[in-house]
Amino acid sequence: MAQRITGGYGLQSQAQSIDFRWQAVDGDWHDFSDWHDGPTYLFMGFLSCSDICPLRIGQLMQLDTWLAEQEGAYDKSVRFLFITIDPDTDTPSIREQLIDQRSTRFVSARMQQADLDKLQSILREKITTQSGLLNHVGNLYLVSENGTLARIYTQWQLSTQKMLADLTPLLK
Numbered sequence: 510m511a512q513r514i515t516g517g518y519g520l521q522s523q524a525q526s527i528d529f530r531w532q533a534v535d536g537d538w539h540d541f542s543d544w545h546d547g548p549t550y551l552f553m554g555f556l557s558c559s560d561i562c563p564l565r566i567g568q569l570m571q572l573d574t575w576l577a578e579q580e581g582a583y584d585k586s587v588r589f590l591f592i593t594i595d596p597d598t599d600t601p602s603i604r605e606q607l608i609d610q611r612s613t614r615f616v617s618a619r620m621q622q623a624d625l626d627k628l629q630s631i632l633r634e635k636i637t638t639q640s641g642l643l644n645h646v647g648n649l650y651l652v653s654e655n656g657t658l659a660r661i662y663t664q665w666q667l668s669t670q671k672m673l674a675d676l677t678p679l680l681k
Contacts, residue, residue, distance in 0.1 A: 521661075525658045526657055527628075527657070527658055528542040529541050529620060530624055531624075533617075534601040534604050536601070539618075541656065544588060546585060547583075547585030547587050548587055548588075548653050548680070550589045550590070550651055550652075551590050551649070551650040552649050553591075553625075553628075553632075553645065553647075554645065555645075557595070557598055560647070561645075565647060565649055566608070568667050568672075569615070571669045572589075573611065573614055575669065576614065583681065585681075587614055587676070589616065591604070591616070591617045592619070592625070596619040604617035632658075646663075647665075648663050659679060
């Protein structure tokens, strides 16, 4: 995946389309490409993580608060999709409680391991297990409504205002 620095805040990748199947907490399976209501912030992690995952969820909550204040200002919706990399621990009930109940924009997912491995490879999201502990990069991905990867956020500390500047053109 070629990345380049542009006028935006996040790294921009060359138009790479992303699609995969995922399972919601209610057990229903979905195709990522079925969402046509607006852009998606995509994040892979696990809920017992003590490092980047709580930070990313907090950043997404800040964006959610801003979006709630802008209700009706844009024609498109935004979705925050958390994909667990530890489905044995991140059960549907835990994911629903810690992710899905935050707002209607928050959705949590699990994937079949082969599909998760493929998505990790496409996004170059390195996830490893060392001595039984998960280790991951924790990048945040902004995907346009047509399924094209728009931005990659690699820093731990992110400016919500600068992320909003990347998001706003995708909402028009």
